[in-house]
Amino acid sequence: MSETMTALPGIEAAAAGVQQLSMQQALNRALDEILAENPKAVIFGEDCGRLGGVFRITDGLQAKHGEDRVFDTPLAESGILGMSVGLAVAGFHPIPEVQFDGFAYPAINQIVCQIARMNYRSRGTLPMPITLRVPSFGGIRAPEHHGESLEALFAHVPGLKVVSPSTPNDAYHLLKYAAARPDPVIFMEPKSRYWQKGPVDLTSVDAATAAHDGGADNGSNLTGARVAREGRHLTLVAWGAMVARCLQVAELAAEDGIDVEVLDLRWLKPIDAEALATSVGKTRRAVVVHEAPLTSGLGAEVAQLITQSCFATLKAPVERVTGFDVPYPSGDLEDEYIPNIDRILFGIQRVLEYRRG
Amino acid sequence: MTTKAVLAAVDDDAAPLTHHQLRELYTLMAAVRHLDTSAVAWQRQGIIPGYAPELGQEAAQVGSGYAVDRTRDFVFPTYREMGVARAMGLDMVGYMSTHKATWHGGMYNPLESRFAPIQAVVAGSVLHAVGWAHGQTLSGHAEGETGVAMTYFGDGASSQGDVHEAMNFAAVMKAPVVFFIQNNGWAISLPTERQVAGGSVAARAAGYGIPSLQVDGNDVVAVFEATRSALAHCRAGNGPVVIEAMTYRRGPHSTADDPGRYRTLDEERTDAGEDPLERFRQRLLDEGVADEAFFAEAQRKAEEEEEAIRTGIEDLGPRPGAEMFGLVFQEPTPALQSQATAWREESEHV
Secondary structure (H helix, E strand, O other): OOOOOOOOOOOOOOOOOEEEEEHHHHHHHHHHHHHHHOOOEEEEEOOOOOOOOOOOOOOOHHHHHOOOOEEEOOOOHHHHHHHHHHHHHOOOEEEEEOOOHHHHHHHHHHHHHHHOOHHHHOOOOOOOOOEEEEEEOOOOOOOOOOOOOOHHHHHOOOOOEEEOOOOHHHHHHHHHHHHOOOOOEEEEEEHHHOOOEEEEEOOOOOHHHHHHOOOOEOOEOOOOOEEEEOOOOEEEEEOOHHHHHHHHHHHHHHHOOOOEEEEEOOEEEOOOHHHHHHHHHHHOOEEEEEEEEOOOOHHHHHHHHHHHHHOOOOOOOOEEEEEOOOOOOOHHHHHHHOOOHHHHHHHHHHHHOOOOO | OOHHHHHHHHOOOOOOOOHHHHHHHHHHHHHHHHHHHHHHHHHHHOOOOOOOOOOOOHHHHHHHHHHOOOOOOEEEOOOOOHHHHHHOOOOHHHHHOOOOOOOOOOOOOHHHHOEOOOOOOOOHHHHHHHHHHHHHHHOOOOOOOOOOEEEEEEOOHHHOHHHHHHHHHHHHHOOOEEEEEEEOOEEOOEEHHHOOOOOOHHHHHHHHOOOEEEEEOOOHHHHHHHHHHHHHHHHOOOOOEEEEEEOOOOOOOOOOOOHHHOOOHHHHHHHHOOOHHHHHHHHHHHOOOOOHHHHHHHHHHHHHHHHHHHHHHHHOOOOOOHHHHHOOOOOOOHHHHHHHHHHHHHOOOO
16 A cells, blocks of 8 residues: 555554454455555445445545546446446446445346356456445345345356455455456445454555465465364354354353354355365364355355265264345344354254264 | 437538448448348358348448447447448458357457457347446547447347436436447337337437437438447537437348248338348449449459358357366356366366
């Protein structure tokens, strides 16, 4: 980051070192630096400009970088994503936002039929370096379509990559990394975590390059999963907002002498199969936790990858603790729907108490 | 039609087409006509699995494509723009390879040809054109220097929401984009009157504050002039233009279609009007721009060209299977790489 850059509201001016930032601030900081470092990067969507986004992720960016770099669009998600394709053809690096996860549905044709396929259709001559930011998942008691878990849908589409950070540090580094990629990345931000603070290591000026070269960044490679907590008895696999909940569960389980490892998958496509094999190879038991509905969810994919690599040593079938096969419920029922501490503990119990035959 | 009233201001300096250009337009139309009718025959002969003919739309396609400046403009087609492609000088074996089922999107280079890959979601590329055009604005070209996006779609596609979003976006952002509608009367089996509310597609432009014009799509010179005016209008920084070229799809929607189920041969003859190629030929004769020897030579060249393209696509072998895996991403995923490895080991196409 350039030393002459002006800090945005709410962020201290220090150019490097570790700072306590909320995920919202970390994302805002990352976008600010992306705009400063890449003249072809453009940010746009509904209310991204003057308002700074409904979650304020783009706060202050238009005032600082100008209306050509950060702009408001009319209210039309297909338009926003279709426009991204044309901008990418013209050599730009679009960073569009859909305001809430459920509003990605009106744009699904542009995402699936256009963004995901243009590189293939054009035999690699028209790459789509698009980072689509999607405030994702539930937990904020929002109206219908303002809390959805679309990861399995996106991950199933050939041509898309999908990532979800769980901490402010990862949000900062993964967003910078995603925006430097030549392929489309769906960046799923756990909106219930936007206001949680955590340490963000700003020392690494060029995290994207470091990660791409296979180098470590803050002790973890940005291209794969991250061990959020080490443990011996069982692995909880999670992503997004569920990582923090699994860490809570691990603390509670520790009181009963159960040593839980928490693997933050981070990339939902490509999934870090090696990290799954390493973790579950060690613990020999696994529970996958996600907010999305059970059936055909990513938990099934994770369970299969674990089975494939660890079948001989697994002590129990891989368990899943997930949302249910129902439309995402209203705020009053949200706590019943999203995997809570008790349900995850029951999942752990099922795995620990499994007996063959 | 309404061309001059709307766009005359930026079109005052436009010179009339020279005799050389008029003959060039005819040569292109003859080449497109022959290639198009031949492609239908190729399908019947089993050379290609399918084709979407454009018989009767030669004037709309050649006239508009001829106006495009290939050094700075960019065209976003759907799948029935063979005549535009030919007028823009694309590698036609590369273009036809999509109909040969060699590669979705064709085998030409979109960046060099300024012609985006062929695709089937008909309104999808209309928004791409708006994004590309806005990119020209962001790039800050001097007035009169900007590239213009041309997007092609039909009366059927105009029913899709993306066209509405595209026109609204373009108007709000004053994007240099020409919405070129070929209204050929039919969206497969549905006639325009049951497809397009409000009388015409051009009429919709008024709702967005976009200047529009309907043009006789069977008059190649009128189409060229309308497109040239629209491009000049966009280049001068005045925002988008809608052109609706009124033409007629004389043949089936595709080689799999049976128009006999939704229109009679008599209706076809009556509604299609004058053949645009024959009409232009008569005009060139009447005006002394070309003679029978010229037409014979144009036909000879068209046949020669078609033969070379046919040979080219017949010689196209199947693509190496590894491309299926190698062209999905710029940075392939480990899972995809392991699927490619498994495919290599398990198949005989090593």
